[in-house]
Amino acid sequence: MRFVAVAALLATALAVASTAAAGGSAKPVGGARSLAVSVPADPVPARAGDVARTMIRVVNPNDFAVSVLIRSRTLALGDDGKVSIGSGPDPRWGGRIRFPHAALRIPAQSYRNVALSIRVPRLSPDLYFVGFLVTPVATTGGSVKVINQIGSFLTLDVPGPRLRLLTGHLHLPSFVLGSQASGEMRITNLGHAAVTLWGENDITSSPGGAFQQDRLGPSLLPVGRSRSIAVTGKPRWPVGIVTVTTRVTYPGRTASETRELVLTRRVLVISPWVPAALGGLIALLAAVWWWRRRRPSGNQPAGTLDPRAGQTA
């Protein structure tokens, strides 16, 4: 009996000790949870006054079923492609798009295609963004719950002629002590419709005449938003004038015409090695000159007269 009591005490002590040791770390209550949301890559054609039909997909990659809620949300489009999801439904699409009201149960390793019908209001030709939020139903238990939700959006394209206008600035220094000129091009949409732009950075350097064409793929710029694009140009030689010509092209009123924004800057680029080498050379020349000045006159060949001595004599 005494042995049993001692063993019980020891076990209790060990348990307390192990609890104390683990006390510094958190206890995860729920396991991992993945969720994926897919939307059409291209804008959905949507004629004003018609019903546009599309689909979103909610994927459950987990080994267990997940229930999700899909709700309309406002969207805030920022500069450089940034998107943030609001906390409430988007009034523009209220009553015009119906997301599933109840929670959707998605079996393990499966997905649900959610068909959506959108009654398109009378809108001017442009791209429109319909935001929504997919939220997994919270796991019960645990004092701090963690929710991983995905905000996303559908893009609707209301066809027709548009008023597009871009403006831009090319920020590049006129002189660079380095190996290349680096800056950015900032483009802002001042028009009345979203713009899909593309472009190129044409870089030439003199001397050398090397030509480089860096192509910029299509990117979207909503009304009033800006986008920055990095620009770099490298001279062919350690010293050179780099001419950067940035050409941004975008559709005009219709897709059969384009407009462009051309920005050019010339930058004098000097490699840091050049002043260093020049300084070294000057120092070397100065050292030689100094050494020659300090050289004793006795170095002159024997028998020759010092002209200064001759003059003073």
Next chain:
Amino acid sequence: MNLRAANPAGMRPRKRLTRLALGAAVIGASALALTAMPAAASTLTNMSWTVSNNQVSATNVSYAYSFKTTTAGTIKTITFAVSGSGLGGTPTITRAYGIGAGTVSRSGQTITYTVTTGAAVAAGIPIYIELGGLTNSSTTGSYTTTITTLTSTPSTIDSGTTPAVTLAANNTAVTVTLAKSLTFTVDTTAFELDMDPSLGALADQSATVGLTVQTNANSGYTLSVADGANGLQSSGTGNPVIAKVSTGKATSVAWPGAPAWGYTVTGTGATIDAAFSGSKYAGYTAGGETIASRTGTTGGSADTISIANRVAINYTSASGVYSDTVTYTVTPNYN
């Protein structure tokens, strides 16, 4: 003899005139030859032509042309003369590189790209023009396109014929649609901290939540975080709360000690907000704040973001069970 001796001065102007006339003729001929250079136009190089759909009669097809200029010149128009017959549709400009903005039109088999403001294009410049909205001929066969660059006169600068494209009726058109997708994983959906103010190790604890994000969105994504409006609150008498370490990421601080509730962020792949550099902690906000982002696709490797949630208490903290809900929201950026 005397006459010969006396006349040279009188003969010289005539000789001079003859020489001048000959010189002028040579210069004129050279100038004419130079002016006529475009007539003896060079051949465009690196020519290619691809179609997005090679089924006969297919509509809304994209034709993509690429070539390199051989002769420097001021290009005003570029014509694309497609061989055969039956080309249709109203072309649109999907993309154009190496050439200025312009308009596009079609007349019969010829598509004309007219540069709005003709600009000098040097030799050796790669040009790529992708046109959409075209309809393929209804006749099967092999087709080529003769591309010609012209001045405003118009006179030919360069010209060339692309390799052939076959339009067929008995092939299978394959269309693969890739959705814009984003996967978001959290390694723990809830955690508990069993805390006790009597021992340092129990009075200051952390719980790390691991997030992974993977997307094919070209402009990347934005990750934000928010917590419940009441924060880390007990349901006990008076609903006490554990104070947030700061009012948000803008006022992030080095860990100040108890009592406090906050988080810090580290990660790979994503750009973590500078507010968390130097292991600084911030308090959650109910409205949410962006903590990490990425400006391009993640590719095959998911971004990993670690959120270290930290709570410190002392004897001023009322005993009880405190709870909160932390919500992480990932949104793909627009491209």
